[in-house]
Amino acid sequence: MPLTSLIMASHHMKSTHFDNFDIDEAANHVARKIVSSDAEFEMRMKFHTCDIMEVKEKLGEYDCIFLAALVGMSKEEKVKILGHIRKYMKDGGVLLVRSANGARAFFYPIVEENELMEFEVLSIFHPTNDVINSVVLVRKPIF
Structure with a gap:
């Protein structure tokens, strides 16, 4: 959903x-x-x-992309998808990645900051209430 x-x-x-x-x-x-x-x-x-890995030029049309927590259920798959999105998304575009932190990683893979090296990290938020997903906000640099 x-x-x-x-x-x-x-x-x-x-x-x-x-x-x-x-x-x-x-x-x-x-x-x-x-x-x-x-x-x-x-x-x-x-x-x-x-499959999002088949979406290419269309990704370049968006100012902002949301990547759901359940996209890429292993660390390797998630990193591969992040690389694909980065390759095709608009320069200067924003990517909001839903991740997890701590014990919440039982439900979703964690996206680590070092896996976002080719993005400019704007913000990382880890909830401390009943919300499960963390939010990682990054921008693709303009070249």
Whole structure:
């Protein structure tokens, strides 16, 4: 489920259009059903079924990309996906990576700051309440 974009679209970025990429068509089907109850919301949320590693030039169209915590369930896979996104995303674009910290790594792989060397790290936030995911905000440098 694209929880980050659903929350951002409904509470914070109320006029922004979101393209959501998921490898699982069943997940996209459920997400489409959720947004279909609101025509305006539905128009702003698009769902594409594909492997993010196959998305290339399209990544360069976005000012901001959200990478869900469940994308890349091993450290190696997550680092490979981060490299792919960095290669194709817009120079100066922002990437928000949902990660984990401490015991929360039981649920999601941790993205370490040293794995983001080719990004400018803007902020890292580790929640101390019931929220599981950490947030890592980075920018692709402009060359």
